[in-house]
Amino acid sequence: MNYKIINGAILKSDPEKLYTLSEDLFVVDGKVYENLPEDVKEEELEIVDAAHHLVMPGLINLHTHAYMTVLRNYADDVDFDEWLFKRVMPVEDRLPQEGAYWSSLLACMEMVRTGTTCFNDMHMFRGQSARAAADAGVRAFIGRGLVGEDLYVDGASRFEDCLEEQKEWESSKLLKFVLAPHAIYSCSAKLYEQVAREAEERHMLKHTHLSESDVEVANCLEKYGKTPVEFLRDTGFLDEKTILAHCVKMQGEDISIIAEAGSTVVTNPASNAKLGNGFAPLHKFAESGVNLCLATDGTSSNNTLNLFREMNLVSLIHKGLAGDSTMLPADQVVRMVTENAAAAVGMKDQIGTIRDGANADLIFVDLNEPSMFPNNNIVSSLCYSANGSEVDSVMIDGRFVMRKREFVTMDGERVRFEVQRIVDKYL
Ligand SMILES: [Zn+2]
Numbered sequence: 001m002n003y004k005i006i007n008g009a010i011l012k013s014d015p016e017k018l019y020t021l022s023e024d025l026f027v028v029d030g031k032v033y034e035n036l037p038e039d040v041k042e043e044e045l046e047i048v049d050a051a052h053h054l055v056m057p058g059l060i061n062l063h064t065h066a067y068m069t070v071l072r073n074y075a076d077d078v079d080f081d082e083w084l085f086k087r088v089m090p091v092e093d094r095l096p097q098e099g100a101y102w103s104s105l106l107a108c109m110e111m112v113r114t115g116t117t118c119f120n121d122m123h124m125f126r127g128q129s130a131r132a133a134a135d136a137g138v139r140a141f142i143g144r145g146l147v148g149e150d151l152y153v154d155g156a157s158r159f160e161d162c163l164e165e166q167k168e169w170e171s172s173k174l175l176k177f178v179l180a181p182h183a184i185y186s187c188s189a190k191l192y193e194q195v196a197r198e199a200e201e202r203h204m205l206k207h208t209h210l211s212e213s214d215v216e217v218a219n220c221l222e223k224y225g226k227t228p229v230e231f232l233r234d235t236g237f238l239d240e241k242t243i244l245a246h247c248v249k250m251q252g253e254d255i256s257i258i259a260e261a262g263s264t265v266v267t268n269p270a271s272n273a274k275l276g277n278g279f280a281p282l283h284k285f286a287e288s289g290v291n292l293c294l295a296t297d298g299t300s301s302n303n304t305l306n307l308f309r310e311m312n313l314v315s316l317i318h319k320g321l322a323g324d325s326t327m328l329p330a331d332q333v334v335r336m337v338t339e340n341a342a343a344a345v346g347m348k349d350q351i352g353t354i355r356d357g358a359n360a361d362l363i364f365v366d367l368n369e370p371s372m373f374p375n376n377n378i379v380s381s382l383c384y385s386a387n388g389s390e391v392d393s394v395m396i397d398g399r400f401v402m403r404k405r406e407f408v409t410m411d412g413e414r415v416r417f418e419v420q421r422i423v424d425k426y427l
Pocket of ligand 1: 063064065209245298
């Protein structure tokens, strides 16, 4: 179906600022246009009345573990070791493949409900988050978490999972696959080198956790005599196709090493605070020119996948920390989950923006909701006032996946039933 969207306020951008204007938008064959392409007849378009709605690019969550959604609120207010080793990992070991599927589908429901149209996922269950994203009609970058000493020996079966799922979904317009070594404490230098080479040859993105906790940094310094960032640099893993989640505990030259490599930093403020890991030095990253993005991490350490909440949190935390009310203004924060994230995944001008020929990944935000009214500054309201519930409709690749707050591609009742079944049996 092709659409003409009328009466909406459209979120546009130039390098200086985000702004809104009222104009018609056309969605033809999954792409957005400001003017109707010549070969399309206007009378064949379905009219979408977006009166009192902001039409903006869908949000991009650059670091998730969708399969963990079943663990929401399952292990809170405990120390990190208890959380990971005694609570989370035993359930991961018990969870069946189909459990990961339903859990990932629930993740897609929550993301769509709160305006996220694309996520970058690190998972443990071959094919399940891909299947969930495809069924939900959500755009996703998916990486099997890799661990081990050698990609072709003890890491081989997981690497094979990556390649198999990439092959299986080769024809998908929405799914792309990335190489995702888990972390420097679960992967050797050799494995990171091998992954860097494979990614280069296969033109794939790389995604890993980095410098999340004091323990990680201390152990790395003791074992290798290097910081985690130096360790990764020396494996050849850091370049402009690398996405680094967390980067909380930056030492010495770490930030300039990341900036020089052109890698993307994804901050996860709720997860870092909740697990007691502190706050990433975002003001220094911003000064260094690093491409800075925002994510929720998994629901067992957040405990939501709601990027509106995360936008609010990241701006407020860092204003407070820096004692500087000009830190991370709304404009910058909105770019972190749109344009910056699109650049990180190599889709600049294709997603995270509204412009001629971009993919029609659009969300409709109700500006008449009490939390959004009056509309004195719409960009500010996205960062400081919205809580995600104002998202009324979501379109991905030109297809509505939620319309007037009703899911189109997902059966909410079925997903809840299946997730409850998994909880009762395996948690
Ligand atoms: Zn993570």
